[in-house]
Amino acid sequence: MKFKLDSKRLIQIHDLMVKSRVLEERLIRMYKQNDGYFWIGGPGEEAFSVPLGLQVNKGAGLDHDYLHLHYRSSPIMLAMGAEPIDSMRQMKNTATDPYSGGRNFANHYSKRDWNVVPVSSTIETQYLTAIGTAIGQTRKGCKGITIVNGGDSGTAEGDFASALVWSSRPAMPLPMLMIVTNNGVGISTPYCSQFGGESIAARGNAFGIKNRVINGNDVEESWFALEEAIRYVREERKPFLLEARVSRLYGHSSASGANFVAGEEDSLSLFEQKLESAKVLTRAKMDKIREDYNAQMLEQSKQVKQEPAPSGDTIYDHVYYGQKGRYW
Amino acid sequence: MANMAQAIRMALHYGEKNLGLQHVFGEDVGPPLGGVFTCTQGLTTTWNSPLDERGIVGAAIGLGFANVRSVAEIQFCDYIYNTIDLLKLGGMSTWSTNGDWPCPFTIMTPVGAGIRGSIYHSHSFDAMMTHIPGFKIVMPSNPLDAYGLLLACMKDQNPTMYLKPKALLRVDGEEPIPGEPPLTAEGKKQLKEMIDAPLGDRSQWKPRWPELEDYTVEIGKGKVVREGDQVTVVTYGRHVLIARDVADQLRSEGISVEVIDMRTLWPYDWNLISASIRKTRRVIFINEDTEVTNFGEHLLRRTIEEHFYELHARPRLLAGAFVPGIGLADNLESASVPQASDILRACREIVEEQP
Numbered sequence: 001m002k003f004k005l006d007s008k009r010l011i012q013i014h015d016l017m018v019k020s021r022v023l024e025e026r027l028i029r030m031y032k033q034n035d036g037y038f039w040i041g042g043p044g045e046e047a048f049s050v051p052l053g054l055q056v057n058k059g060a061g062l063d064h065d066y067l068h069l070h071y072r073s074s075p076i077m078l079a080m081g082a083e084p085i086d087s088m089r090q091m092k093n094t095a096t097d098p099y100s101g102g103r104n105f106a107n108h109y110s111k112r113d114w115n116v117v118p119v120s121s122t123i124e125t126q127y128l129t130a131i132g133t134a135i136g137q138t139r140k141g142c143k144g145i146t147i148v149n150g151g152d153s154g155t156a157e158g159d160f161a162s163a164l165v166w167s168s169r170p171a172m173p174l175p176m177l178m179i180v181t182n183n184g185v186g187i188s189t190p191y192c193s194q195f196g197g198e199s200i201a202a203r204g205n206a207f208g209i210k211n212r213v214i215n216g217n218d219v220e221e222s223w224f225a226l227e228e229a230i231r232y233v234r235e236e237r238k239p240f241l242l243e244a245r246v247s248r249l250y251g252h253s254s255a256s257g258a259n260f261v262a263g264e265e266d267s268l269s270l271f272e273q274k275l276e277s278a279k280v281l282t283r284a285k286m287d288k289i290r291e292d293y294n295a296q297m298l299e300q301s302k303q304v305k306q307e308p309a310p311s312g313d314t315i316y317d318h319v320y321y322g323q324k325g326r327y328w
Numbered sequence: 329m330a331n332m333a334q335a336i337r338m339a340l341h342y343g344e345k346n347l348g349l350q351h352v353f354g355e356d357v358g359p360p361l362g363g364v365f366t367c368t369q370g371l372t373t374t375w376n377s378p379l380d381e382r383g384i385v386g387a388a389i390g391l392g393f394a395n396v397r398s399v400a401e402i403q404f405c406d407y408i409y410n411t412i413d414l415l416k417l418g419g420m421s422t423w424s425t426n427g428d429w430p431c432p433f434t435i436m437t438p439v440g441a442g443i444r445g446s447i448y449h450s451h452s453f454d455a456m457m458t459h460i461p462g463f464k465i466v467m468p469s470n471p472l473d474a475y476g477l478l479l480a481c482m483k484d485q486n487p488t489m490y491l492k493p494k495a496l497l498r499v500d501g502e503e504p505i506p507g508e509p510p511l512t513a514e515g516k517k518q519l520k521e522m523i524d525a526p527l528g529d530r531s532q533w534k535p536r537w538p539e540l541e542d543y544t545v546e547i548g549k550g551k552v553v554r555e556g557d558q559v560t561v562v563t564y565g566r567h568v569l570i571a572r573d574v575a576d577q578l579r580s581e582g583i584s585v586e587v588i589d590m591r592t593l594w595p596y597d598w599n600l601i602s603a604s605i606r607k608t609r610r611v612i613f614i615n616e617d618t619e620v621t622n623f624g625e626h627l628l629r630r631t632i633e634e635h636f637y638e639l640h641a642r643p644r645l646l647a648g649a650f651v652p653g654i655g656l657a658d659n660l661e662s663a664s665v666p667q668a669s670d671i672l673r674a675c676r677e678i679v680e681e682q683p
Contacts, residue, residue: 061395062394062396066390066393066394068390097426099425099426100424100425100426101426101427102426103423103424103426104424110424110425110428110429111428112425112428112429117390117393117421117429118421118424118425118429120417120424122413122417125386125413125414125417127386128382128383128385128386128387128389128390128414129386129387129389129390129393129417130386130390131383131386131387131390132386132387132388132389132390132391132392132393132394132396132398133390133391133393133394134390135351135387135390135391135394135396136350136390136391136394136396137394146390158382159382159386162378162380162382162383162386165378165380165383166377166378166380166383166387169378171375171376172375317423317426317427318422318423318425318426318427319422319423319461319462320422320462320464320485320486320595321422321427321430321431321432321485321486322427322430322485327595328594328595328596328598
């Protein structure tokens with residue numbers, strides 16, 4: 001086994017993958033211990049999402065990348081530098097939750113400083129709002145791009161087709177990387193029972209959109225496919241449709257139990273086997289990393305439990321920008 | 329003497345030149361047509377979008393996140409209904425992030441009956457729209473307000489919904505828009521020559537814009553358009569003109585009607601309405617959207633809760649019939665939305681009523 005990425009990068013990716021997995025498992029525990037009302041997240045998508053988060057041009061404004069994410073994106077956020085404790089705050093819906101102040105579900109990120117627009121539970125609307133930031137980035141000389149992700153089932157919505165139409169208009173092609181993480185099932189409905197095409201990515205052909213299907217459970221395949229797609233969108237100022245086949249390790253959400261699903265390919269285990277055989281990391285070292293994150297996040301979850309809940313008298317705050325209190 | 333369509337066009341031009349407006353888009357908004365009501369002719373930032381209302385609203389929200397100022401049009405409000413969840417999404421963007429994200433963008437769309445537009449060109453949208461928090465919602469009744477409210481929308485840091493009363497788009501103004509030619513027949517002709525695209529080939533045509541000035545109608549401020557002391561009529565859009573004419577007619581009968589043009593539906597000017605109700609002790613709310621769960625019902629509820637013991641007559645709502653659409657035939661449309669005769673009758677009845 002020989003890696004193309006250097007050891008430093010591999011170790012960084014592994015660390016973030018473990019961090020993401022431990023975070024999601026901590027969030028699930030919090031849910032099961034009544035420290036949150038609902039869990040949904042992205043365990044199983046780390047091999048694809050960590051490389052994505054590391055390659056984003058992070059920052060605020062048009063010259064940086066805009067992210068229109070769905071609710072399985074914690075590995076992206078952690079790779080960008082988000083703190084796990086903030087995800088726990090959102091799970092516990094505390095006033096200190098920096099993403100929504102206790103107003104939204106776990107994994108519904110929002111961070112203006114990093115161009116992460118608010119994640120919405122509405123399926124596929126992110127492909128529409130992505131059109132807007134990408135239009136803004138057609139400005140001459142702009143190097144920022146728009147990145148949108150979603151699942152396979154959501155592509156049945158017309159909003160996905162809208163993104164294909166709008167991004168490929170000859171009058172205004174958009175610098176937009178459209179990602180579909182295909183885990184093969186929508187809640188309980190198998191993808192293959194609802195989609196008769198060769199691949200979701202192939203839908204791009206009808207619009208002249210460059211596209212590709214990759215194994216999103218493979219770190220290096222994901223890294224280099226993302227590198228190529230991002231470079232293409234950034235330099236050509238045209239759309240790219242990337243379909244990553246991934247796993248869903250804990251089911252759809254807490255609504256389906258949030259229990260480990262046997263039989264799914266685990267990208268973290270696969271990566272660790274490769275790292276060990278290539279002598280990049282030892283089993284003992286990797287176990288220690290996981291152990292340390294487990295301990296750290298356990299302490300953080302205890303801290304979060306002590307933090308205040310939002311006050312009921314704040315419900316009217318921010319209906320309008322900068323407004324506080326009842327506005328009518 | 330601009331009409332409302334020209335006023336909107338001039339406001340957008342002012343926005344392009346002075347307020348950072350970068351994208352004006354929608355179906356047939358760009359050249360050669362410049363909008364089915366000509367509201368976007370001759371502008372420099374207009375472009376035609378795909379025929380996709382959800383794409384239009386989604387793009388506007390995204391431009392708001394990018395802080396790129398845009399005005400997007402839905403060609404008729406009858407076709408905005410499949411974007412309700414997106415309007416909700418846009419309206420909650422600031423709230424759901426606990427104040428982190430502003431999302432400034434403007435959607436404009438023609439509303440209401442009055443042009444014999446049949447089932448799918450006559451809908452109103454105020455009842456539905458006022459159920460969606462987070463938007464500022466305006467509806468002008470004259471060209472000057474159309475100009476001033478659109479400038480206000482383009483300056484705001486929130487999603488704004490600009491409802492255009494389509495029956496008024498060709499109605500001339502009575503007050504000058506700062507910078508437009510004089511309010512004379514000659515001035516009207518001059519303005520037409522300057523900013524109306526010619527019929528036929530217009531590929532070489534360029535508008536000559538007047539030196540327009542800043543003029544903002546503050547969002548949230550209504551206006552008393554007729555003073556009176558026996559009954560308050562609260563309305564907006566095209567019914568302002570109808571109610572004003574009714575008030576003038578009733579004055580000769582000795583009935584004094586105060587007419588309030590709300591201009592903004594959210595956040596609305598309750599102080600103005602409330603003070604007038606305290607003065608007249610009788611109130612009629614008028615709009616043409618369907619009467620069940622109508623915005624006027626909310627205003628009625630607030631009137632009853634805050635002014636019940638001050639009222640000298642039961643408050644009324646005149647609104648559109650609760651039917652699926654506006655029928656095309658004259659009699660059907662007239663029976664579906666409040667007419668001058670309905671307002672006259674309601675005013676006469678309410679002043680007769682004694683506590």
